[in-house]
Amino acid sequence: MDLFSGIVSGFQVVFQPDNFLYCFIGVFIGTLIGVLPGIGPVGTMSILLPITFGMSPVSAIIMLAGIYYGAMYGGSTTSILVNIPGEAASVVTCLDGYQMARNGRAGPALGISAFGSFMGGTFSIIVLMFLVHPLAKTALKFGPPEYFSLICLSLTALTYLARGSVIKAVIMALFGLFLSTVGIDLISGKPRFAFGSATLLDGIGLVPVAMGLFGISEVLINIEGSMERIIFKSKIKNLLPNLDDWKRSIRPITRGSLIGFLLGVLPGGGGIIASFISYSVEKRVSRHPEEFGKGAIEGVAGPETANNAAAGGAFVPLLALGIPPNVVMALLLGALIIHGVAPGPNLVSQYPQIFWGTIASMYLGNIMLLILNLPLIGIWVKVLKIPYRILMPLILLFCLIGAYGLNSNIWDIIIMVIFGFLGYILRKFDYEEAPLVLAFILGPILENAFRQSLIISKGKFSIFLLRPISAAALIIAMLLFISTGLSYYRKVKTKIN
C-alpha cells in the first residue's frame, strides 16, 4: 500500500464518527491527566484498558494514543503555572516556563508551548510515515555501549541547565545519581539501600521525588510569605506570543523537532532526555544565554517541541518492529495483543488500517489538542490570580492525592514530603532541583548500560570507543566538557584579575 492511498485510508478510518469521538475523548482525558500532577498517562491508560476491550483494535489504539499525546500537552501547563511538572518530560519546562509566568508572561509561555508541541508532533508524524523502516533499523544499532555514551553526553549537557553555579549543579547531579542506586541492582539482583522496605526495593519513586522537590517545596517557600504578588497582579494582557516571541522560537522549534524525534525513536530514550538536550542546545547556541533560567522563551519552545516530537518518534519502534520503546508504548502493545493483533514487523502489511489509522489519528489528535489548548490559556492564566492562601493548599492537596493515587502506598506520600522539605532547604541555599531529578532518572540507565557493556565485552573498556556511534557520543561529550571547563576557567581568571 503506497503512501498516498495509505494516508487517505487512514483518514477515512479516523473520520468515522466513533473513532473521531474516541480520539477526542483520548486527547481530552490525556490533557487533564497531564495537568494533574501524579497520575500520568500510564496509569490512566491502564485504568481505561478494560473499557477498550469492547472496541475494535483501531478505536482502542486511537483513544489510548490520544491519551499519551494529550498528557504531553497538558504536562507543560502546570510546569509553567506553578512550577510543578505534570509529568517527567515537563521538568525542563519548569525552568524557564515558570519564570515567564512570574514575569507576567504565562500566556505566551503556554501559547508557544502549545504551538511548539503541535509542530513537534506533526513533524514527527510526517517523518514517521516516510522513514519508519530505515529508522527502526538504525534504532536497533543502539546497544548498551551506545546508551552509555549517549547518557554521558546527556549528563555533560546537564551542566548547561544550571542557572547559577555550575559546581552546585554538578553536586546535585551527583546526588541524583547516588539516589538512583537505591533498589534492586539489575546486574546482581541484590537489593541496595533498601533497608528491608518493600517500597524501596523498587527504588525511590520518580513521581514522589519530582512532586516533592518541585511541588511541595514550592508550597513551603511560598508559605514563608516573602513572594511578591505584585508581579502576578499586573494585567496579563498578552495571552498569545508576540512577533518577537515567534521570531525567537522558530529555530528552537525546528531543532527541538529533530532532536525530539531522533531521541524518541531510541528504546528507553524518550521525552525526558529529548527535552533537556533541547534545552541545553538552545542555551548553547543562544545569543543571550544569560536569559536562560530567567524566562527565555527559547527554553520553553525547544523542550516542549522536543518532547512531543519524541512521543511521535516512540511509535517508530512500536509500529515497525513491534518493540515498544517505553512503558506507554508497552501498554499500547498489550492493548493490541489483547485485541488479537500481534504487532511486529508485519504490522504495516498485515493490518494496514491500524497503522494508517493510528497515524491519521495522530494528526487529528494534534489538531484537536491545539484547538483545545489555545482557548484554555485564558482560563489557565486566571488560575494564577487565585490568592496564594487558596492556591497553595490546593496544590498540596493535588500533590498528596497524586502521590497516593500512584500505587495506594502511603510511603509514596512520605517520600514526597521528605523530598519536599529537602527541596525547600536546597532552594534556600541556591541549589537547583532540575539537575538532581534528571540525573536521578538517567542514573540507572547509565549504570546498567555501563555494566551490560562490560559483560558483553568481557571486561574490555575499548568497547565504548570501538563502536562508531558510541565513540562519537563520547567524543562530543568530552568536547562539551572541556569547553564548559575552559569557559569556567576563563571566567574565574578574569574575576581574579
Added chain:
Amino acid sequence: MRRGKLIIIFIAISFIFLIIEFSMDRICRAEEMKYPSKYIELFCGFAPGGQFDLINRILAKGLEKYLNMTVVPVNRPGAAEVIAATVLANSRPDGYTLATLGDAGLITAFLSGTATYSKEDLRVVGKFAFVSNVMAVSADSPWKTIQEFMDYAHKNPGLNYAHTGVGSSPFIRVEYFNKIANLKMRGVPFKGSTPEIIAAVLGKHVHIGVTSYQGAKSQADSGKMRILMCFDPPGLGPDPTLPNIPSLFGKDVPDIDPVSSYLVAHGKTPEAIVKSLEQTLEKVTKDPEFISNIKKLYVGIQFVDGKTLSPKMQETTLQIKTILQAAGLIK
C-alpha cells in the same frame, strides 16, 4: 459565631458518615451470606500491559463468568511480585482478595529473603496457566537449530545471552539449561521486559536471548528471529514441534517447570471458599472464551489443583534454589 456553627455541623455530618460507613462494612462482612456476595479484587504483581497483567485480566474475566460477581484486576507492580504478595498477605482472609502470582512471589522471594510475608500467609488455590519462554536468535545468525548453537557454545565458551534480570523466572530457566548442557554462557541482564531482549538480539548485541513465546513469534513470523527451543512440558506448549529440555536431554535429566501462573488466596481463607475457588478455576480453564483469549497471548493452559501442586512446587523450589546458589544470589 457563624464559623463555630459551621464547624459543629461539619463535624456532625462527618460523624454520621462514619457511623454509616462502619455499619455498611458490617453488613457487607458476609459470613452468613454466600460467597461471593461482593466484588473480588484480583491482584497482579506486574505492570499493566505486560504479559502477566494480560493473563490476570483474562483470568478475572473468566472468574467473573463462573462466580457471577465482578472481579476487578488490580496492578501492584514492584519488587518482582513481592509487593502484590504482601498486599495479599495483609488482606482479610475472606476470599475477596486474590492474586495471580508466579514463582517470583511464591518461591524466589522466600529463597532470596526479600519476602515480607511467610509461607503460611499464602494459600495456592491452583495453577492455571504457564508462560512459554523460548530461546531465540537473530535470523541472520549462523545457528539454525539449538543443537548447532550448543555445539558452537561448547567450542566458544563465554557467549552472551540476554535475560530479564538476575533471579527472574526466565533467568532461572536459562541458567538451568546453561548448567545441564554445560554451555558456559554469560547472562546480560536487561531491565524488565521482552522488548528490550528482542532489541538486543536483533541488534546483535548479544548472541541469543530468552523471551516469551508470544514476543518471539511475531518476530519469527516476519523472518527477523529464529526460535531455537522452548521450556514447555512436552506437548503442552503453543508449539509442540520446538525442542525442549526432555527432548534434548532425555528422561534422565529432570525437567524444570515452565514459568507458571497460580491463583493465590490468603493463607487463612476458609477451606470451603478455597475449594469453591479451586473448582471455579478448573471450570475457567475449560471455558472456551478463556481458552481463546489466553491462546491469543500464546500462553499455555494447564490446571493443577492445590494438593497436587504441593510436592511439584517443592521440587521446583529446590531447582530454583540450586540455580540461585550457583549464581551467587543466596548462600
